[in-house]
Amino acid sequence: MKIGYxxxxxxxxxxxxxxxxxKNADADHLISLIGHNLDSLERLADYNIKNGISLFRIxxxxxxxxxxxxxxxxxxxxxxxxxxxxGNKMLGSGMRISMHPGQYTVLNSPxxxxxxxAAQDLDYHARVLDSLGAGExxxxxIHLGGVYGDKKQAKSRFLSRYRELEPSVRKRLVLENDDKLxxxxxxxxxxxxxxxxxxxxxxxxxxxxxGEITDEAGWIKLCAHTWKTSDGPPKIHYSQQSGxxxxxxxxxxxxxxxFLEFLQQLPGTDTDIMLExxxxxxxALKCINCVSKRDIGALETEWARYKYFxxxxxxxxxxxxxxxxxxxxxxxxxxxxxxxxxxxxxxxLPGSALNAxxxxxxxxxxxxxxxxxxxxxxxxxxxxxxxxxxxxxxxxLMLLAEKYDEQxxxxxxxxxx
DNA sequence: TGACGTCAAGATCCG
DNA sequence: CGGATCTTGACGTCA
Numbered sequence: 001m002k003i004g005y006x007x008x009x010x011x012x013x014x015x016x017x018x019x020x021x022x023k024n025a026d027a028d029h030l031i032s033l034i035g036h037n038l039d040s041l042e043r044l045a046d047y048n049i050k051n052g053i054s055l056f057r058i059x060x061x062x063x064x065x066x067x068x069x070x071x072x073x074x075x076x077x078x079x080x081x082x083x084x085x086x087g088n089k090m091l092g093s094g095m096r097i098s099m100h101p102g103q104y105t106v107l108n109s110p111x112x113x114x115x116x117x118a119a120q121d122l123d124y125h126a127r128v129l130d131s132l133g134a135g136e137x138x139x140x141x142i143h144l145g146g147v148y149g150d151k152k153q154a155k156s157r158f159l160s161r162y163r164e165l166e167p168s169v170r171k172r173l174v175l176e177n178d179d180k181l182x183x184x185x186x187x188x189x190x191x192x193x194x195x196x197x198x199x200x201x202x203x204x205x206x207x208x209x210x211g212e213i214t215d216e217a218g219w220i221k222l223c224a225h226t227w228k229t230s231d232g233p234p235k236i237h238y239s240q241q242s243g244x245x246x247x248x249x250x251x252x253x254x255x256x257x258x259f260l261e262f263l264q265q266l267p268g269t270d271t272d273i274m275l276e277x278x279x280x281x282x283x284a285l286k287c288i289n290c291v292s293k294r295d296i297g298a299l300e301t302e303w304a305r306y307k308y309f310x311x312x313x314x315x316x317x318x319x320x321x322x323x324x325x326x327x328x329x330x331x332x333x334x335x336x337x338x339x340x341x342x343x344x345x346x347x348x349l350p351g352s353a354l355n356a357x358x359x360x361x362x363x364x365x366x367x368x369x370x371x372x373x374x375x376x377x378x379x380x381x382x383x384x385x386x387x388x389x390x391x392x393x394x395x396x397l398m399l400l401a402e403k404y405d406e407q408x409x410x411x412x413x414x415x416x417x
Numbered sequence: 418t419g420a421c422g423t424c425a426a427g428a429t430c431c432g
Numbered sequence: 433c434g435g436a437t438c439t440t441g442a443c444g445t446c447a
Binding site: 019021022023065102103104105106109111114117118121145146147148180181388391392395396399 | 435436440441442443444445446
Protein backbone atom coordinates (compact mmCIF):
# COMPACT_ATOMS: atom_id res chain seq x y z
CA MET A 1 0.00 0.00 0.00
CA LYS A 2 1.37 3.35 -1.05
CA ILE A 3 0.05 6.64 0.32
CA GLY A 4 0.67 9.90 -1.51
CA TYR A 5 -0.30 13.47 -2.23
CA UNK A 6 -1.15 15.67 -5.19
CA UNK A 7 0.85 18.19 -7.18
CA UNK A 8 2.61 20.44 -4.70
CA UNK A 9 4.36 20.22 -1.38
CA UNK A 10 4.50 22.58 1.58
CA UNK A 11 7.79 23.41 3.30
CA UNK A 12 9.87 22.04 0.44
CA UNK A 13 11.96 25.02 -0.72
CA UNK A 14 12.36 25.43 -4.47
CA UNK A 15 9.55 23.05 -5.38
CA UNK A 16 6.94 25.51 -6.65
CA UNK A 17 5.41 25.43 -10.12
CA UNK A 18 5.40 28.61 -12.18
CA UNK A 19 2.91 29.66 -14.79
CA UNK A 20 1.98 32.81 -16.68
CA UNK A 21 -0.92 34.54 -18.35
CA UNK A 22 -1.70 33.23 -21.81
CA LYS A 23 -0.98 36.62 -23.35
CA ASN A 24 2.64 36.36 -22.09
CA ALA A 25 3.08 32.76 -23.17
CA ASP A 26 5.63 33.14 -25.95
CA ALA A 27 8.00 30.30 -26.75
CA ASP A 28 11.03 31.69 -24.89
CA HIS A 29 9.09 32.41 -21.75
CA LEU A 30 7.40 29.00 -21.81
CA ILE A 31 10.67 27.17 -22.30
CA SER A 32 12.21 28.94 -19.33
CA LEU A 33 9.13 28.27 -17.16
CA ILE A 34 9.27 24.60 -18.11
CA GLY A 35 12.94 24.49 -17.12
CA HIS A 36 12.07 25.98 -13.76
CA ASN A 37 9.19 23.56 -13.24
CA LEU A 38 11.34 20.55 -14.09
CA ASP A 39 13.86 21.69 -11.48
CA SER A 40 10.98 21.87 -9.01
CA LEU A 41 9.82 18.40 -10.00
CA GLU A 42 13.26 17.03 -9.27
CA ARG A 43 13.25 18.67 -5.82
CA LEU A 44 9.84 17.13 -5.16
CA ALA A 45 11.19 13.75 -6.26
CA ASP A 46 14.17 14.13 -3.90
CA TYR A 47 11.90 15.14 -1.03
CA ASN A 48 9.50 12.24 -1.67
CA ILE A 49 12.29 9.70 -1.80
CA LYS A 50 13.98 11.06 1.31
CA ASN A 51 10.71 10.85 3.21
CA GLY A 52 9.53 7.51 1.89
CA ILE A 53 6.56 8.91 -0.04
CA SER A 54 6.08 6.58 -3.00
CA LEU A 55 2.83 7.83 -4.52
CA PHE A 56 2.76 11.22 -6.18
CA ARG A 57 0.53 13.11 -8.60
CA ILE A 58 2.42 15.42 -10.95
CA UNK A 59 0.86 18.84 -11.43
CA UNK A 60 -0.74 19.53 -14.81
CA UNK A 61 1.04 22.90 -14.55
CA UNK A 62 4.39 21.18 -15.15
CA UNK A 63 4.24 22.34 -18.76
CA UNK A 64 2.18 25.57 -18.71
CA UNK A 65 -0.38 25.48 -21.54
CA UNK A 66 0.96 22.04 -22.37
CA UNK A 67 -1.98 21.21 -24.63
CA UNK A 68 -2.20 24.59 -26.36
CA UNK A 69 0.52 27.26 -26.45
CA UNK A 70 3.31 24.85 -25.51
CA UNK A 71 1.99 21.85 -27.45
CA UNK A 72 4.25 22.42 -30.45
CA UNK A 73 7.33 23.36 -28.46
CA UNK A 74 10.09 20.73 -28.39
CA UNK A 75 10.29 20.75 -24.59
CA UNK A 76 10.73 16.98 -24.43
CA UNK A 77 13.82 17.24 -26.65
CA UNK A 78 15.24 20.37 -25.02
CA UNK A 79 14.91 18.88 -21.55
CA UNK A 80 15.37 15.23 -22.52
CA UNK A 81 18.24 14.66 -20.08
CA UNK A 82 16.47 16.33 -17.19
CA UNK A 83 13.25 14.40 -17.83
CA UNK A 84 15.11 11.15 -18.08
CA UNK A 85 17.15 11.64 -14.93
CA UNK A 86 14.16 12.82 -12.88
CA GLY A 87 12.07 9.97 -14.25
CA ASN A 88 14.77 7.45 -13.42
CA LYS A 89 15.06 8.90 -9.96
CA MET A 90 11.34 8.63 -9.23
CA LEU A 91 10.67 5.31 -10.94
CA GLY A 92 13.93 3.77 -9.74
CA SER A 93 12.88 4.45 -6.17
CA GLY A 94 9.61 2.57 -6.72
CA MET A 95 7.54 5.73 -6.84
CA ARG A 96 4.19 5.48 -8.59
CA ILE A 97 3.28 8.69 -10.39
CA SER A 98 0.06 9.93 -11.92
CA MET A 99 -1.64 12.96 -13.39
CA HIS A 100 -5.15 14.34 -13.13
CA PRO A 101 -6.46 16.85 -15.68
CA GLY A 102 -8.95 19.24 -14.13
CA GLN A 103 -12.73 19.36 -14.32
CA TYR A 104 -12.48 21.37 -17.52
CA THR A 105 -11.13 18.51 -19.59
CA VAL A 106 -14.39 17.12 -20.90
CA LEU A 107 -14.10 14.23 -23.29
CA ASN A 108 -17.82 13.55 -23.70
CA SER A 109 -18.96 17.02 -24.73
CA PRO A 110 -21.38 17.21 -27.65
CA UNK A 111 -19.24 20.11 -28.85
CA UNK A 112 -16.59 18.67 -31.18
CA UNK A 113 -14.19 21.53 -30.38
CA UNK A 114 -14.37 20.78 -26.67
CA UNK A 115 -13.81 17.08 -27.27
CA UNK A 116 -10.85 17.83 -29.51
CA UNK A 117 -9.24 20.05 -26.88
CA ALA A 118 -9.87 17.37 -24.25
CA ALA A 119 -8.14 14.78 -26.44
CA GLN A 120 -5.21 17.17 -26.93
CA ASP A 121 -5.03 17.73 -23.19
CA LEU A 122 -4.98 13.99 -22.49
CA ASP A 123 -2.32 13.62 -25.12
CA TYR A 124 -0.22 16.25 -23.32
CA HIS A 125 -0.58 14.43 -19.99
CA ALA A 126 0.44 11.12 -21.57
CA ARG A 127 3.47 12.79 -23.14
CA VAL A 128 4.66 14.00 -19.75
CA LEU A 129 4.49 10.49 -18.32
CA ASP A 130 6.03 9.02 -21.48
CA SER A 131 8.90 11.52 -21.37
CA LEU A 132 9.66 10.47 -17.80
CA GLY A 133 9.83 6.85 -18.92
CA ALA A 134 6.82 5.78 -16.86
CA GLY A 135 5.04 2.51 -17.69
CA GLU A 136 1.28 2.11 -18.03
CA UNK A 137 0.70 1.54 -14.31
CA UNK A 138 1.38 5.28 -13.95
CA UNK A 139 -2.11 6.60 -14.60
CA UNK A 140 -4.08 9.60 -15.80
CA UNK A 141 -7.31 10.00 -13.84
CA ILE A 142 -10.30 11.72 -15.43
CA HIS A 143 -14.00 12.27 -14.82
CA LEU A 144 -16.82 11.26 -17.12
CA GLY A 145 -17.74 14.82 -18.09
CA GLY A 146 -21.11 16.54 -18.51
CA VAL A 147 -24.66 15.14 -18.61
CA TYR A 148 -26.31 17.50 -21.13
CA GLY A 149 -29.77 16.42 -20.13
CA ASP A 150 -29.31 12.74 -20.99
CA LYS A 151 -27.04 10.70 -18.76
CA LYS A 152 -27.28 7.51 -20.80
CA GLN A 153 -26.28 9.26 -24.00
CA ALA A 154 -23.54 11.18 -22.16
CA LYS A 155 -22.02 7.88 -21.00
CA SER A 156 -22.15 6.28 -24.42
CA ARG A 157 -20.62 9.39 -25.97
CA PHE A 158 -17.79 9.05 -23.46
CA LEU A 159 -17.28 5.46 -24.60
CA SER A 160 -17.06 6.28 -28.27
CA ARG A 161 -14.72 9.21 -27.61
CA TYR A 162 -12.58 7.01 -25.39
CA ARG A 163 -12.28 4.42 -28.14
CA GLU A 164 -11.07 7.07 -30.58
CA LEU A 165 -8.13 8.08 -28.37
CA GLU A 166 -4.56 7.10 -29.12
CA PRO A 167 -3.56 3.79 -27.48
CA SER A 168 -0.72 5.66 -25.71
CA VAL A 169 -3.37 7.74 -23.92
CA ARG A 170 -6.02 5.06 -23.54
CA LYS A 171 -3.72 2.64 -21.73
CA ARG A 172 -3.22 5.19 -18.93
CA LEU A 173 -6.78 6.42 -18.45
CA VAL A 174 -8.70 5.74 -15.27
CA LEU A 175 -12.25 6.89 -14.51
CA GLU A 176 -13.21 8.54 -11.22
CA ASN A 177 -16.60 9.33 -9.67
CA ASP A 178 -17.32 13.05 -9.31
CA ASP A 179 -19.19 15.07 -6.70
CA LYS A 180 -22.07 16.27 -8.87
CA LEU A 181 -22.99 14.25 -11.94
CA UNK A 182 -21.58 10.75 -12.24
CA UNK A 183 -21.58 8.60 -9.12
CA UNK A 184 -19.52 5.47 -8.55
CA UNK A 185 -22.17 3.18 -10.08
CA UNK A 186 -22.12 5.28 -13.28
CA UNK A 187 -18.34 5.12 -13.28
CA UNK A 188 -18.19 1.36 -12.75
CA UNK A 189 -20.69 0.76 -15.52
CA UNK A 190 -18.83 2.99 -17.97
CA UNK A 191 -15.36 1.85 -16.98
CA UNK A 192 -16.33 -1.80 -17.34
CA UNK A 193 -17.80 -1.17 -20.79
CA UNK A 194 -14.62 0.65 -21.80
CA UNK A 195 -12.31 -1.90 -20.24
CA UNK A 196 -10.63 0.81 -18.17
CA UNK A 197 -9.93 0.89 -14.41
CA UNK A 198 -12.12 2.83 -11.96
CA UNK A 199 -11.03 4.93 -9.00
CA UNK A 200 -13.30 5.33 -5.98
CA UNK A 201 -13.27 8.76 -4.32
CA UNK A 202 -14.80 8.52 -0.85
CA UNK A 203 -15.77 12.18 -0.43
CA UNK A 204 -17.29 12.44 -3.90
CA UNK A 205 -19.24 9.31 -3.04
CA UNK A 206 -20.44 10.83 0.22
CA UNK A 207 -21.65 13.96 -1.57
CA UNK A 208 -22.94 12.20 -4.69
CA UNK A 209 -23.79 8.64 -3.68
CA UNK A 210 -25.03 5.91 -5.99
CA GLY A 211 -28.62 4.77 -5.62
CA GLU A 212 -27.75 1.26 -4.49
CA ILE A 213 -26.97 0.73 -0.85
CA THR A 214 -23.37 -0.40 -0.86
CA ASP A 215 -20.78 0.61 1.70
CA GLU A 216 -17.43 2.13 0.81
CA ALA A 217 -15.60 -1.19 1.07
CA GLY A 218 -18.09 -2.73 -1.34
CA TRP A 219 -17.49 -0.07 -3.98
CA ILE A 220 -13.74 -0.25 -3.48
CA LYS A 221 -13.84 -4.00 -4.02
CA LEU A 222 -15.89 -3.61 -7.20
CA CYS A 223 -13.45 -0.96 -8.47
CA ALA A 224 -10.48 -3.19 -7.67
CA HIS A 225 -11.79 -5.78 -10.14
CA THR A 226 -11.50 -3.27 -12.98
CA TRP A 227 -7.71 -3.09 -12.57
CA LYS A 228 -5.74 -5.49 -14.77
CA THR A 229 -2.27 -6.68 -13.77
CA SER A 230 -0.73 -4.32 -16.32
CA ASP A 231 -2.56 -1.39 -14.65
CA GLY A 232 -0.72 -1.94 -11.37
CA PRO A 233 -2.42 -2.12 -7.96
CA PRO A 234 -5.85 -0.44 -7.67
CA LYS A 235 -5.91 3.16 -6.47
CA ILE A 236 -8.44 5.12 -4.50
CA HIS A 237 -8.79 8.79 -3.62
CA TYR A 238 -9.29 9.59 0.04
CA SER A 239 -10.23 12.90 1.59
CA GLN A 240 -12.12 14.26 4.56
CA GLN A 241 -14.83 16.90 4.66
CA SER A 242 -13.68 20.36 5.71
CA GLY A 243 -15.49 21.42 8.87
CA UNK A 244 -15.73 25.08 7.97
CA UNK A 245 -16.38 24.91 4.26
CA UNK A 246 -19.23 23.64 2.16
CA UNK A 247 -20.09 20.02 1.45
CA UNK A 248 -17.45 18.26 -0.61
CA UNK A 249 -14.63 20.69 0.22
CA UNK A 250 -11.36 19.04 1.24
CA UNK A 251 -10.15 19.43 4.80
CA UNK A 252 -7.01 21.30 5.77
CA UNK A 253 -5.35 18.13 6.99
CA UNK A 254 -6.19 14.44 7.43
CA UNK A 255 -7.38 13.49 10.91
CA UNK A 256 -5.51 10.35 11.81
CA UNK A 257 -8.19 8.39 13.68
CA UNK A 258 -10.89 8.53 10.98
CA PHE A 259 -8.18 7.64 8.45
CA LEU A 260 -7.11 4.58 10.44
CA GLU A 261 -10.77 3.54 10.80
CA PHE A 262 -11.17 3.87 7.05
CA LEU A 263 -8.15 1.59 6.54
CA GLN A 264 -9.65 -1.00 8.90
CA GLN A 265 -12.64 -1.61 6.67
CA LEU A 266 -10.67 -1.72 3.41
CA PRO A 267 -10.71 -5.04 1.59
CA GLY A 268 -7.51 -7.06 1.97
CA THR A 269 -6.29 -6.40 -1.57
CA ASP A 270 -3.28 -4.13 -1.99
CA THR A 271 -4.53 -0.59 -2.64
CA ASP A 272 -2.76 2.71 -3.24
CA ILE A 273 -4.28 5.75 -1.57
CA MET A 274 -4.04 9.24 -3.02
CA LEU A 275 -4.87 11.83 -0.38
CA GLU A 276 -6.63 15.00 -1.47
CA UNK A 277 -6.02 17.50 1.27
CA UNK A 278 -4.93 21.11 1.57
CA UNK A 279 -1.73 20.43 3.48
CA UNK A 280 -0.59 17.90 0.86
CA UNK A 281 2.71 16.18 1.78
CA UNK A 282 2.28 17.03 5.45
CA UNK A 283 -0.76 14.79 5.81
CA ALA A 284 0.72 12.15 3.51
CA LEU A 285 3.75 11.88 5.77
CA LYS A 286 1.51 11.73 8.82
CA CYS A 287 -0.50 8.83 7.42
CA ILE A 288 2.60 6.99 6.23
CA ASN A 289 4.31 7.40 9.59
CA CYS A 290 1.23 6.02 11.31
CA VAL A 291 0.71 2.94 9.15
CA SER A 292 4.33 1.89 8.73
CA LYS A 293 6.55 0.89 11.57
CA ARG A 294 9.52 3.20 11.18
CA ASP A 295 12.42 4.19 13.35
CA ILE A 296 11.70 6.80 16.01
CA GLY A 297 14.12 8.96 14.02
CA ALA A 298 11.32 9.48 11.50
CA LEU A 299 9.16 10.91 14.28
CA GLU A 300 11.97 13.10 15.58
CA THR A 301 12.44 14.53 12.10
CA GLU A 302 8.72 15.20 11.93
CA TRP A 303 8.66 16.74 15.38
CA ALA A 304 11.47 19.08 14.38
CA ARG A 305 9.26 20.34 11.56
CA TYR A 306 6.13 20.73 13.72
CA LYS A 307 7.85 22.23 16.76
CA TYR A 308 7.10 25.95 16.52
CA PHE A 309 3.78 25.31 14.81
CA UNK A 310 2.69 23.40 17.92
CA UNK A 311 4.33 25.77 20.37
CA UNK A 312 2.36 28.61 18.80
CA UNK A 313 -0.88 26.91 19.84
CA UNK A 314 0.08 25.34 23.14
CA UNK A 315 3.20 25.04 25.27
CA UNK A 316 1.47 22.24 27.16
CA UNK A 317 1.13 20.06 24.07
CA UNK A 318 4.66 21.00 23.03
CA UNK A 319 6.02 19.63 26.28
CA UNK A 320 3.81 16.55 26.13
CA UNK A 321 5.33 15.59 22.78
CA UNK A 322 8.86 16.15 24.04
CA UNK A 323 8.12 13.74 26.89
CA UNK A 324 6.51 11.26 24.51
CA UNK A 325 9.60 11.06 22.30
CA UNK A 326 12.07 10.50 25.15
CA UNK A 327 11.87 6.72 25.09
CA UNK A 328 13.91 5.82 22.02
CA UNK A 329 12.76 2.18 22.03
CA UNK A 330 9.15 3.15 21.30
CA UNK A 331 7.46 4.32 18.11
CA UNK A 332 4.50 6.39 19.33
CA UNK A 333 3.46 7.76 15.94
CA UNK A 334 -0.31 7.81 16.35
CA UNK A 335 -0.03 9.23 19.86
CA UNK A 336 2.24 12.02 18.65
CA UNK A 337 -0.06 13.02 15.81
CA UNK A 338 -3.09 12.93 18.11
CA UNK A 339 -1.40 15.45 20.40
CA UNK A 340 -0.40 17.56 17.41
CA UNK A 341 -3.97 17.55 16.12
CA UNK A 342 -5.28 18.54 19.51
CA UNK A 343 -2.74 21.35 19.75
CA UNK A 344 -3.60 22.69 16.30
CA UNK A 345 -7.27 22.73 17.26
CA UNK A 346 -6.58 25.11 20.11
CA UNK A 347 -7.52 28.73 19.46
CA UNK A 348 -4.55 30.92 18.62
CA LEU A 349 -3.85 33.06 21.68
CA PRO A 350 -1.77 36.20 21.12
CA GLY A 351 0.49 35.35 24.07
CA SER A 352 1.41 31.92 22.68
CA ALA A 353 1.77 33.28 19.17
CA LEU A 354 4.18 35.97 20.42
CA ASN A 355 6.13 33.38 22.37
CA ALA A 356 6.59 31.16 19.32
CA UNK A 357 7.53 34.14 17.14
CA UNK A 358 10.19 35.13 19.69
CA UNK A 359 11.60 31.59 19.64
CA UNK A 360 11.87 31.69 15.87
CA UNK A 361 13.32 35.18 15.95
CA UNK A 362 16.14 33.89 18.15
CA UNK A 363 17.66 32.32 15.01
CA UNK A 364 18.36 35.86 13.79
CA UNK A 365 19.14 37.92 16.89
CA UNK A 366 22.87 37.72 16.28
CA UNK A 367 22.72 38.06 12.51
CA UNK A 368 20.05 40.57 11.68
CA UNK A 369 20.91 44.19 10.87
CA UNK A 370 19.54 47.01 13.05
CA UNK A 371 16.99 47.85 10.38
CA UNK A 372 15.71 44.27 10.29
CA UNK A 373 15.61 44.10 14.08
CA UNK A 374 13.56 47.27 14.19
CA UNK A 375 11.27 46.02 11.48
CA UNK A 376 10.60 42.77 13.33
CA UNK A 377 10.16 44.52 16.70
CA UNK A 378 7.69 47.00 15.29
CA UNK A 379 5.70 44.18 13.67
CA UNK A 380 5.56 42.33 16.99
CA UNK A 381 4.34 45.47 18.73
CA UNK A 382 1.70 45.99 16.07
CA UNK A 383 0.58 42.40 16.45
CA UNK A 384 0.31 42.65 20.22
CA UNK A 385 -1.75 45.81 19.80
CA UNK A 386 -4.03 43.98 17.42
CA UNK A 387 -3.05 46.23 14.52
CA UNK A 388 -1.87 43.40 12.28
CA UNK A 389 -2.28 39.65 11.94
CA UNK A 390 0.19 36.94 12.89
CA UNK A 391 0.67 36.28 9.18
CA UNK A 392 2.52 39.58 8.79
CA UNK A 393 4.91 38.52 11.57
CA UNK A 394 5.42 35.11 9.98
CA UNK A 395 5.96 36.59 6.55
CA UNK A 396 8.69 38.74 8.00
CA LEU A 397 10.30 35.71 9.65
CA MET A 398 10.02 33.82 6.35
CA LEU A 399 11.85 36.65 4.64
CA LEU A 400 14.65 36.42 7.21
CA ALA A 401 14.79 32.62 6.98
CA GLU A 402 15.28 32.92 3.23
CA LYS A 403 17.77 35.77 3.58
CA TYR A 404 19.93 33.86 6.02
CA ASP A 405 19.16 30.46 4.48
CA GLU A 406 17.96 29.03 7.78
CA GLN A 407 17.19 25.48 6.57
CA UNK A 408 15.73 24.34 9.87
CA UNK A 409 13.01 26.98 9.62
CA UNK A 410 12.54 26.66 5.86
CA UNK A 411 11.87 22.94 6.25
CA UNK A 412 9.53 23.44 9.21
CA UNK A 413 5.77 23.93 9.04
CA UNK A 414 5.49 27.03 11.22
CA UNK A 415 6.27 29.60 8.53
CA UNK A 416 3.89 28.15 5.97
CA UNK A 417 0.55 28.59 7.73
C1' DT B 418 -24.13 35.47 -15.79
C1' DG B 419 -22.12 33.65 -11.66
C1' DA B 420 -20.50 29.58 -9.24
C1' DC B 421 -17.63 25.87 -9.13
C1' DG B 422 -11.91 24.73 -7.92
C1' DT B 423 -7.22 25.69 -8.18
C1' DC B 424 -3.09 28.03 -8.13
C1' DA B 425 -0.08 31.69 -9.18
C1' DA B 426 0.35 35.93 -11.83
C1' DG B 427 -0.85 40.48 -12.05
C1' DA B 428 -2.82 44.65 -10.23
C1' DT B 429 -3.61 47.72 -6.77
C1' DC B 430 -3.38 49.59 -2.39
C1' DC B 431 -0.77 51.04 1.75
C1' DG B 432 2.73 52.99 4.68
C1' DC C 433 9.87 51.40 -2.83
C1' DG C 434 8.72 47.00 -0.62
C1' DG C 435 5.25 44.52 1.11
C1' DA C 436 0.42 43.16 1.90
C1' DT C 437 -3.94 42.18 -0.11
C1' DC C 438 -7.32 41.90 -3.71
C1' DT C 439 -8.47 40.48 -8.47
C1' DT C 440 -7.82 37.95 -12.60
C1' DG C 441 -6.83 34.15 -15.52
C1' DA C 442 -7.84 29.52 -17.78
C1' DC C 443 -10.73 25.76 -18.40
C1' DG C 444 -16.50 23.85 -19.40
C1' DT C 445 -20.89 22.92 -17.41
C1' DC C 446 -24.91 23.84 -14.94
C1' DA C 447 -28.38 26.50 -12.31
